[in-house]
Amino acid sequence: MAQKSNLDLVNECDNFPYQLQEPEKFKAVWNDSYGFYLEGCEACLGYMTSAVAKKFPLDRHWKLDEQNKRLTFQPQHENGARINDFDERNQILAEYLQSIRQQHIFGVLDGWRNELYPIYGPGRELLLSMERSATPLFGVVTYGVHMTGYVETKEGMKLWTPRRALTKQTYPGMMDNTVAGGLSTGEKPFDCLIRECEEEASLPEDLVRNAQPCGTLTYFYVRDSNAGGEVGLFQPECQYIYDLKMPSDAIPKPGDDEAIDFQLLTVEEVKKALAEGRFKPNCAHLLLEFFVRHGVVTAENEPDYIEIVSRFHRRLEFPTP
The missing domain is CATH 3.90.79.10 (Nucleoside Triphosphate Pyrophosphohydrolase)
Structure with missing residues (x-):
């Protein structure tokens, strides 16, 4: 051995490529990556591969922007108004993740943990709580x-x-x-x-x-x-x-x-x-x-x-x- x-x-x-030390590797990964965003927050919250981003089923709470390579979680009421309540948007996120788990879209969700992990914004504010097994999908x-x-x-x-x-x-x-x-x-x-x-x-x-x-x-x-x-x-x-x-x-x-x-x-x-x-x-x-x-x-x-x-x-x- x-x-x-x-x-x-x-x-x-620590194997995500560094831009300066490994420019070609970094470019290859970067060109195949999407950013994960929450509507109303300008900061990118995580990275995911294009294959993963394009696999998420879309409804009114999700938007895939292939031109700008973004997957955005946009929790909203039926009339299109944005949901700003922390607990309410987390409930929507939890129900969505449970749904795609039941559809067996991603293998990583077979390891469902019933634990919530925090996701923060640029002002150190708590934005979301996400099921632990789902966090690698969004790269947070x-x-x-x-x-x-x-x-x-x-x-x-x-x-x-x-x-x-x-x-x-x-x-x-x-x-x-x-x-x-x-x-x-x-x-x-x-x-x-x-x-x-x-x-x-x-x-x-x-x-x-x-x-x-x-x-x-x-x-x-x-x-x-x-x-x-x-x-x-x-x-x-x-x-x-x-x-x-x-x-x-x-x-x-x-x-x-x-x-x-x-x-x-x-x-x-x-x-x-x-x-x-x-x-x-x-x-x-x-x-x-x-x-x-x-x-x-x-x-x-x-x-x-x-x-x-x-x-x-x-x-x-x-x-x-």
Whole structure:
């Protein structure tokens, strides 16, 4: 098996082409992309491929502009008046997505989650709440929390790493960060972390409250077959990062059906698993960021250090909170 470099891992996660570095790739993707818009908001909220955009059934709430390459959600009353009420337009969106799910138009909706994700406007205002499984269709920014739990031992630092359940809709059987989860509409990052730690790893709140916030990780992912559903969907993401130094007697255990088990691995064992491509792409990206902050990956031992570090904070092209 070919070993992956750290830069390979970064490129697998942050793989939407950069305009300056990859002009031909960027041009090809850009020429085949549509923007997703909400009527009344001038900002582009996400990107989608032309094939996806043209597949959406159109009614009075939707407009496809092939000349300007835009799909616009325009919730309106029967008389054509625009609907500005937040809850009312989200109800229309929810019913529409449920309808196309039942018609089996997009495979990605087979992974329906009954979770709502927020979509923001240019003034940081909350514009929409969208079913989680639908967000890659529209290429909107999604948000989550990722925590790395580690233990200081006589043999050095060790990291708690779960293996994803084989029944997971996305990346089954791959390795993860200690705890990770998506941020629902109205949920604050640290509250999300506490909830996910209890659900996924059976970690008590009083322990998790010692977790240290370490900023964010942003990237622009183009989904592959392991992500489930259609290949090539756009997924820009922002992850809120936390570290938790854990006592030796704190042992995470699966609290739901998300993980098979948790393994306490040495740094070298984690690095080996990374090189073998056993981690979910964004989890590998995050672990590299963790290793940089903790002095495991340095300018002295990583030839692509500057490039790798610069890719931890991609500037996303869409409104964020």
